[in-house]
Amino acid sequence: MSGYLDMDLLRFTTAGSVDDGKSTLIGRLLYDTKQIFEDQLEAVERASAKRGSGEVDLSLLTDGLRAEREQGITIDVAYRYFATPKRKFIIADTPGHIQYTRNMVTGASTANLAIILVDARKGILEQTCRHSFIASLLGIPHVVFCINKMDLVDYDEATFTRIQKELEDFSSKLEVRDLSFIPISALKGDNVVERSTRMPWYQGPTLMYLLENIHIAGDHNHIDRRFPVQYVVRPMTEAWHDFRGFAGRVAGGVFRKGDPVQVLPGGLRSSIKGILIGEHEVEECFAPQSAVITLEDEIDISRGDMLVSPNNLPETSQDIDVMLCWFNERPLQPGGRYALRHTGREARCVVKEVKYRMDINTLHKAEDPTIRMNDIGRVLLRSAVPLHFDRYARNRSTGSLILIDEATHETVAAGMIV
Amino acid sequence: MHSYRLTHLKELESESIHILREVAAQFERPAQLFSGGKDSIVCFHLARKAFFPARVPFPLVHIDTGHNFEETMVFRDALVKEHGATLIVGSVQESIDTGRVQEETGYYASRNKLQTVTLLDTIEKHKIDCAIGGGRRDEEKARAKERVFSHRDEFGSWDPKNQRPELWDLYNGRKRPGEHFRAFPISNWTEMDVWQYILLERIPIPSIYFSHEREVFDRDGVTYANSPFMRLKPEEKPYMKRVRFRTIGDMSCTGAVDSPASTLEEIIEEVASSRVTERGSRMDDKRSEAAMEDRKKEGYF
Numbered sequence: 001m002s003g004y005l006d007m008d009l010l011r012f013t014t015a016g017s018v019d020d021g022k023s024t025l026i027g028r029l030l031y032d033t034k035q036i037f038e039d040q041l042e043a044v045e046r047a048s049a050k051r052g053s054g055e056v057d058l059s060l061l062t063d064g065l066r067a068e069r070e071q072g073i074t075i076d077v078a079y080r081y082f083a084t085p086k087r088k089f090i091i092a093d094t095p096g097h098i099q100y101t102r103n104m105v106t107g108a109s110t111a112n113l114a115i116i117l118v119d120a121r122k123g124i125l126e127q128t129c130r131h132s133f134i135a136s137l138l139g140i141p142h143v144v145f146c147i148n149k150m151d152l153v154d155y156d157e158a159t160f161t162r163i164q165k166e167l168e169d170f171s172s173k174l175e176v177r178d179l180s181f182i183p184i185s186a187l188k189g190d191n192v193v194e195r196s197t198r199m200p201w202y203q204g205p206t207l208m209y210l211l212e213n214i215h216i217a218g219d220h221n222h223i224d225r226r227f228p229v230q231y232v233v234r235p236m237t238e239a240w241h242d243f244r245g246f247a248g249r250v251a252g253g254v255f256r257k258g259d260p261v262q263v264l265p266g267g268l269r270s271s272i273k274g275i276l277i278g279e280h281e282v283e284e285c286f287a288p289q290s291a292v293i294t295l296e297d298e299i300d301i302s303r304g305d306m307l308v309s310p311n312n313l314p315e316t317s318q319d320i321d322v323m324l325c326w327f328n329e330r331p332l333q334p335g336g337r338y339a340l341r342h343t344g345r346e347a348r349c350v351v352k353e354v355k356y357r358m359d360i361n362t363l364h365k366a367e368d369p370t371i372r373m374n375d376i377g378r379v380l381l382r383s384a385v386p387l388h389f390d391r392y393a394r395n396r397s398t399g400s401l402i403l404i405d406e407a408t409h410e411t412v413a414a415g416m417i418v
Numbered sequence: 419m420h421s422y423r424l425t426h427l428k429e430l431e432s433e434s435i436h437i438l439r440e441v442a443a444q445f446e447r448p449a450q451l452f453s454g455g456k457d458s459i460v461c462f463h464l465a466r467k468a469f470f471p472a473r474v475p476f477p478l479v480h481i482d483t484g485h486n487f488e489e490t491m492v493f494r495d496a497l498v499k500e501h502g503a504t505l506i507v508g509s510v511q512e513s514i515d516t517g518r519v520q521e522e523t524g525y526y527a528s529r530n531k532l533q534t535v536t537l538l539d540t541i542e543k544h545k546i547d548c549a550i551g552g553g554r555r556d557e558e559k560a561r562a563k564e565r566v567f568s569h570r571d572e573f574g575s576w577d578p579k580n581q582r583p584e585l586w587d588l589y590n591g592r593k594r595p596g597e598h599f600r601a602f603p604i605s606n607w608t609e610m611d612v613w614q615y616i617l618l619e620r621i622p623i624p625s626i627y628f629s630h631e632r633e634v635f636d637r638d639g640v641t642y643a644n645s646p647f648m649r650l651k652p653e654e655k656p657y658m659k660r661v662r663f664r665t666i667g668d669m670s671c672t673g674a675v676d677s678p679a680s681t682l683e684e685i686i687e688e689v690a691s692s693r694v695t696e697r698g699s700r701m702d703d704k705r706s707e708a709a710m711e712d713r714k715k716e717g718y719f
Contacts, residue, residue, distance in 0.1 A: 004425075004426075004427070004610075004614045005425060005427075005618070006425065007425060007426045008423060008424070008425060008426055008429070009424075009426040009429045009430070076563045076578065076579070076581065077563065078555075078559075078562040078563045079555045079562055079563075079605070079606065080556075080562065081555070081556045081606070081608045083608070083610065087426070088426040088608075088611070090606055102583050103583070105583070105585065106583045106584060106585050109585040109586045110585075110586060110587075217421065217422070217423045220422075222422050230436070230439045230440065230443060231439045231442055231443045231469075233469055233470075233471070233472050234472060235471045235472035235473070236472075237471075237472075237473075239471070240471045240472075243471060245471075247439050247468070247469075248439075249432065249435075249436045249587070254422065276470065276471075278431075278435075278467035278470060279466075279467060279470045279471075286422045288424070288429065288432055288433075289424070289428075289432050290431075290432040290433075290435035290436050290439070290468070292470070303443055327583050339592070341588050341590065342588075344443065396586065397586065397587070400585070400586045400588065401588070402585060402588045402590065404590055404592060409590070409592035409593055409594065410582060411582045411583050411584075411585075411590045414583070414585045
């Protein structure tokens with residue numbers, strides 16, 4: 001009963017090519033951890049019967065929108081939830097086909113872990129490379145390759161070993177801290193939650209064991225103090241007459257009462273007078289906590305500013321070198337102007353230079369530098385005001401930005417600062 | 419040595435507070451939709467934390483079908499009074515009286531669908547540019563794909579195939595005049611998280627969530643509270659029973675569960691062992707497989 005006070009949260013994303021059995025895997029995770037309710041199962045049984053499929057199709061558990069149910073594919077990121085006594089899990093279930101790569105980037109942006117499905121019969125496909133590259137680019141700390149449909153290759157060890165070797169060779173070109181490989185059958189349930197009896201040659205953990213036990217506390221930056229100011233709290237009541245607190249979510253490091261801080265931009269220094277989390281006065285706050293910080297000195301600070309440690313400053317520049325993922329039907333316009341959002345700051349920017357477009361199947365520079373929907377490229381932006389940032393590899397929060405089309409207000413790109 | 423690790427509830431709380439502050443910072447006239455149900459109560463609790471020691475900088479909006487549980491209304495008024503909140507009421511009865519919508523008839527008549535028009539009218543009347551809701555992605559499959567900042571066109575419609583990508587915790591609230599947003603701060607919470615958090619924070623909730631004796635009747639395998647708003651079929655006979663409610667909606671579509679749970683601990687135990695989702699007792703979702711998706715496209719909560 002009190003167990004929930006010790007649970008932590010793991011966010012993961014799932015990616016695979018069409019028909020890799022991704023929906024079946026998620027259905028299997030939910031089903032075998034007993035997260036499926038009777039009314040959901042009944043609905044799936046009804047739908048399976050309507051389609052004429054003989055057995056209950058677990059993939060139907062996760063097919064959300066009507067268009068998807070009709071076409072039998074997933075077209076948008078869907079979030080799923082389940083919990084075991086150890087952990088709560090949030091799954092960003094992202095579609096596999098090429099035209100919706102933007103959704104995989106979206107799902108990957110908040111994930112601690114990525115599951116990439118590989119069909120044991122087919123081995124590495126173009127999309128496997130694409131998904132692995134995106135996981136690496138988006139800085140997901142843990143990547144698990146599930147070699148699925150082992151039942152269709154007679155649970156053959158040599159097949160698994162060959163694919164693992166190919167994946168290892170390919171992944172050596174990527175920056176992923178932690179790689180795992182598991183032979184599974186999502187359809188039959190082998191090595192998902194229950195250990196397979198049909199693959200005695202495999203000694204590693206089941207997928208569920210890995211999800212429950214992988215170390216994630218180190219995924220946040222607790223070193224570089226970064227507090228982007230989101231909102232200024234001014235009660236202007238009698239009890240809190242002169243109170244002026246800076247609300248934000250800690251993006252890095254640990255802030256303690258009495259710590260010296262520097263305010264960016266401007267560079268004025270002060271020290272921390274108090275920290276509130278909700279209505280509670282606390283001694284310290286750390287990433288990713290939301291807090292309100294008060295300072296000893298009266299300094300004019302507003303949304304978009306940042307409190308940092310005076311001996312550990314982020315970079316400050318108007319020239320931003322980014323890897324961009326492009327999401328819009330209209331290609332990136334060299335020389336074009338966009339609105340840029342970075343932490344709580346919004347600024348206009350201009351595309352100064354397209355350095356190259358990446359061919360993400362070969363991981364080489366492509367010949368045609370035009371960056372179209374679902375392309376990824378290295379771009380130099382010039383913003384109207386200086387930004388205070390870290391490299392994305394160092395800090396996923398102060399190192400990320402989005403671009404917004406100023407006419408349509410659509411989010412057109414995600415950027416990882418290099 | 420400190421471990422700098424957050425429990426799942428504290429991490430969810432932190433995320434929700436961040437979202438609520440983004441809404442306050444990015445919009446001129448946000449408002450929080452408040453039904454008196456547990457999700458909207460938790461949302462308001464999080465909003466109080468987000469802006470403490472200042473007051474919550476937006477009003478509460480109640481879309482009132484007129485078919486309310488009395489206990490919920492008493493609770494709502496007490497909460498508004500205690501926290502000095504501003505309350506805006508959008509009345510479905512008024513929408514019916516002015517001919518904006520037509521009352522359904524028959525045994526299954528419900529004002530649930532009519533609420534959408536009242537909601538959109540209220541949003542327009544008060545020039546609300548972002549309506550904060552207590553929707554959760556685990557509730558229903560159409561909700562699973564909802565963004566935290568969800569864009570609505572000038573007709574209040576949701577276009578599930580053309581949603582803006584939402585990355586990291588960077589939310590894009592930009593829009594054209596006449597358009598508005600819905601924001602869902604507790605998107606990533608499950609029913610269990612909400613109950614555990616209510617227990618952890620000792621948040622008061624309406625009494626009908628706890629087991630109580632009430633006059634009920636059975637229809638299509640669901641037990642409903644008897645009330646003047648329900649038209650009973652000849653064979654439906656009201657009787658007294660110990661029940662509680664797992665969700666609080668309009669009386670005409672909220673089913674009761676047979677339950678002795680009278681404390682938060684007992685409710686959590688019951689939710690943990692339950693084999694039916696909370697929306698399993700909602701008549702409004704049973705109309706068709708895509709019922710929620712259709713209502714959401716039209717501008718429903």
